Amino acid sequence: MTKSMTGFGRGTSRQALLAVTVEIKSVNHRFHECTVKMPRMYAETEEKVKKVISSYIKRGKVDVYVSVESEKPNSHKLIVDWQLLDAYAQFVKDASARYGIEESLRVRDLLKQTDAFTAVEMKEEHSADDAIMSALEEACKKLSDMRVNEGKELENELLFQVQSLKQKVEFAMDLSPDVSRKYKDRLEKTIREYTNGIDESRLLTEVAIFADKADVTEEFTRLLSHIKQFERALLKNEPIGRRLDFLTQEMHREVNTIGSKASDEKVAAAVIDMKSILEKIREQVQNIE
Known part of the structure; x- marks a missing residue:
């Protein structure tokens, strides 16, 4: 069966509160080369994606685009560097005693120390792997059909x-x-x-x-x-x-x-x-x- 090296495939999948879209395009190339672009929080799935791609495509340059959207409002977690805040509070206390200056430390003073606070996006409770793989399989089949x-x-x-x-x-x-x-x-x-x-x-x-x-x-x-x-x-x-x-x-x-x-x-x-x-x-x- 003669296959072309050029083609395009698109697949979608929904699971729990996640909506996944995978688009694949392939063009001529002397060898097999695969590039995957997806959200960083799902980066551990990249090797699985490449493995599936290699089962469908043996030669050609392949670009894979994975989009993951959540219907759940974004949630973040605040990470606090308490040691840094402790050091800041101790400095204020020591400076007051050293120079005889009365200074009361307030919470809003601590909040100004932005280096002590980091807001990180919480990963979805539900794994996106199954949804990504499902959309990927659909995209690969459509791509393969076009190449055939x-x-x-x-x-x-x-x-x-x-x-x-x-x-x-x-x-x-x-x-x-x-x-x-x-x-x-x-x-x-x-x-x-x-x-x-x-x-x-x-x-x-x-x-x-x-x-x-x-x-x-x-x-x-x-x-x-x-x-x-x-x-x-x-x-x-x-x-x-x-x-x-x-x-x-x-x-x-x-x-x-x-x-x-x-x-x-x-x-x-x-x-x-x-x-x-x-x-x-x-x-x-x-x-x-």
């Missing part, structure tokens, strides 16, 4: 391009046997124009040398083999993006070699067409998981 649907379109396009490539390869292969014959005819014509006779053995030797240098049988064989592997890979139910990328590079390498050896206009034109098709394939492959 887009992957089918990519697969159809790749199969079409591969068939076009195969046709060009077969066309070029049919032309190859004529290359040596045409070279022999041109060489023989040239010799007749500039000499009185033809050394048949020398002519055959020159043609044999040319035929050996221009022989692209091995390149065509490997190219067709890569095309078959490419088609088989599209049928596998696993991440295939890297394999397709490698096969595309290898096909491009063989086409380049054929192009460098080609001395026929029609073969050269077919090579240009093959390169154009391979470029389209390469662009599509970059988006496959």
Whole structure:
């Protein structure tokens, strides 16, 4: 099954007094990379989120946004640094005795010592883990469905391009046997124009040398083999993006070699067409998981 690396999924869940929304988006990336953004008070759930994501996505850059809203009014707890206040009260008492100044310490004087007081938001009594996981699963399934649907379109396009490539390869292969014959005819014509006779053995030797240098049988064989592997890979139910990328590079390498050896206009034109098709394939492959 061919999967795209791009997609979006959104899931929601309600539990007790909590409402959770999870949004996931994924784009092309050479490896798997996951970034999770969620409220700090639920940060311990991040690793669980990443583990679930990795079970759905093997390759691609993934951004996860987790929103947790509570229907319960915000509650805070006041943390008091009593040691600091004790030190402040003792200082006032010591200063009064030292300098003979009568000074009564009032509560509002203590409240001015802001460093001694910290207000912290109380964590919800109900754990948000279950609600987050439920919304996450929904978002992951929607994301996966989108990636599968887009992957089918990519697969159809790749199969079409591969068939076009195969046709060009077969066309070029049919032309190859004529290359040596045409070279022999041109060489023989040239010799007749500039000499009185033809050394048949020398002519055959020159043609044999040319035929050996221009022989692209091995390149065509490997190219067709890569095309078959490419088609088989599209049928596998696993991440295939890297394999397709490698096969595309290898096909491009063989086409380049054929192009460098080609001395026929029609073969050269077919090579240009093959390169154009391979470029389209390469662009599509970059988006496959």
